[in-house]
Amino acid sequence: MSLSRRHFLQLAVAVNALSLFKAGMVNAEPGIGLKFGPPSPFSFETLKTLARERAGREYAPPPQPDPAIVKQIDYDAHGKLQYRKEAALWAESGGSYPISFQHVGMFFPKTVIMNVVEKGTAREILYDPRLFTMGPDHVAKGLPASPSAFAGFWVHESRKGSDWKTREPWVTFLGASYFRAIGELGQVGLSARGIALNPGTSNPEEFPDFVSFWFEPAAKTDDPVTVYALLDGPSLTGAYRFLLRRTRGVVMEIEAALFLRKDIERLGIAPLTSMYWFSETAKPTGVDWRPEVHDSDGLALWTGVGEHIWRPINNPSHIMVSSFADKSPKGFGLSQRDRVLDHYQDGVRYHLRPSAWVEPLGDWGEGAVQLTEIPTDDEIHDNIVAMWVPKEPATAGKTYDLRYRIHWLADEAFPSPLARCVATRLGNGGQPGKPRPKGVRKFMVEFLGKPLAKLPYGEKPEPVITATRGELSRIEIEAVPDDVPGHWRTHFDLAVTGQDPVEIRCYLRHKDEVMSETWLYQYHPF
Structure with missing residues (x-):
């Protein structure tokens, strides 16, 4: 991802209002509201079938709205494309947590199709430039209504709270297969991905895309928001189901079916991506005025035999890949253990960054948790990847059925009782x-x-x-x-x-x- 992490974290919160698609169209303001495509049957099983069929065909990249225009929507221009408050999905009825949509731009140039689901029927949410704030001279006004110019979405706090329009969204999906959530301390930081392909290898890293999403509402605040996703890339396809729960932090239960088109040198399951520049452990003299700069300071492991391990992260001089062989792991995660503001002295509040813990559901068999550390000389780069790599080679035609949870909290979800x-x-x-x-x-x-x-x-x-x-x-x-x-x-x-x-x-x-x-x-x- 080429977008500055600091700029990404400072994108303005765009919050919106909308009723469910069966109401047709919301007219809180003349001409503003969501429109929907024709209905079609939908289920997770049909999504799996779609992913399997696509894997048998040659890869076709997702459409991109006029690239000449999209590449002009830089950081500043993208920040002015705020989704209108009167057009958020489920802001008035139908679901507890409103969803707003993000616009394509220089850093997120590909179209992502958005759909809403009710009682086994799906309708596409149609792009309309009037859903976004655009000044009369904004470059995005030159984009046609088709293909869609949606790039991602945000899940907001419960609409029962009067401040949901100004609070940090608790889940964000934006760019390739990246997503993130706030922890119990109210901050975003590290990211997760649907899949990681070949990080830290001699082959170029591949970034498949979530090309379509389907949304089912949470009837009550204790219920999960259900999000389905279709993943597609040159080497594989995938069908995903996310159950997103707002707890004291965020818990995501994920089910994925993967279908490989090609051999993959390094298949990374449940990958976490973070930033580590330097810490109290070691840093060059005078590299920066702050004592520490990182979103995560270590890799935590809970092995299949019950050992708890802590591995502090490095910023090496060249790419390093460390493998921690295991069988039936109980979990792993990237953590921010240092919670003292004085250790950072930074207004972006690194001391409040969440920790993310991956909890396998079912037996993942033999493999290794792999930690990839990439050199960096600034905080704008995500240079750390942690993921599970199965022992068996990932070969064309192979399928994977996976279930796991990601806990976005202040600490590990299952901390060791030991010191x-x-x-x-x-x-x-x-x-x-x-x-x-x-x-x-x-x-x-x-x-x-x-x-x-x-x-x-x-x-x-x-x-x-x-x-x-x-x-x-x-x-x-x-x-x-x-x-x-x-x-x-x-x-x-x-x-x-x-x-x-x-x-x-x-x-x-x-x-x-x-x-x-x-x-x-x-x-x-x-």
Whole structure:
């Protein structure tokens, strides 16, 4: 995605009002309202059949309204295309959560067909330029009514709240197969995708599109908004059903049927995409005035055998792909654990970014959670991908039936009961007051949690540390001097030569009892 992440997050909230399609057309203002196409039968099974049939045909990209005009709808011009408040789906009746639509533009140039469903019947929601605010000289006025110029949609807070028109939408689908949600702290941040194809490989990454959506209303605020989606791309098609629930954050239950047209080198299931520039762990001197800049600071894993793992994210000098082999994983996610404003000092509120947790439903079998870290020198790029990659090759003609949930919260959906890693810091190794030896790095890893708080007075946990290469020394453990019960830190030196990465592993134990989750870190020698 080429759109600046900061600009994306600052797009104005466009909120609208509309009744269900069976009412025909809403005339809150003369000439303004939704119009609908002819009815046709619809179900998830018919959508699966459509996806399967498309996979058997040659790929045809979705239509694009006049490219010469669309490429002129830049960030500023797109921001002026706000969907009219009197034209949101279900703003007055028919569903608890209004839906507004987003316009095509330079960063989202492809048409996405929108449909509304009632009692097994679907109608297309027809594009009309009058649904958007456009000044008399706006470049988008030159677009014809067909093909549609819808590019995505927003799901708004309950229409029963008087402030839903000004609050942050709680779900957004916009661009390729990208979608995102706010967490319980009221912020958006990282994104999810319908699928990821070949990230971090020698082959170009492919970005299939959600080319059509179908909407079923939530009768009550406790009910889910149901969204169906048709995915299409050169290498595969897919039929998706999203059950979107507004909880203290957002929970999405997702069912997907995938049909492969071509062999795929790396098929990424339930991919999460985020931004990590630098943090307290390590950063070049003077790279930026802020102490930290990231939407997520680590990958959390809950393995099939029950181990909880925390892997801090890096900004490497070249693309790195790390694989965490597993069988029947219980879950994984990209998290923002650092919630202290002073650690960021940024008005965009990085400390409130959501964490996203993927919960597999059913047995996903053998494979690996793969973490792709891409170098970046700015915060405008999504440079982190986490996803599940099945062990078996993804070959043409193969099908996949998947179910999973994504929890958009402040923390992991199922946090470890053990002490958890709360900070990772790197510095020069050796002893203060003496020459610092070259090639020696000091690591400081902090853990916090109830098991450590329950240690008998005078007893210490034991750090268990291993490294794939190099020599470990000066291993120590101490309580952090902040009078917080259960807050401990271990520090150690690692002497290593050469530039190859080093995988380091650490956890705390007391006698035979494991006290903490497992900290993993990929160290890149300077």
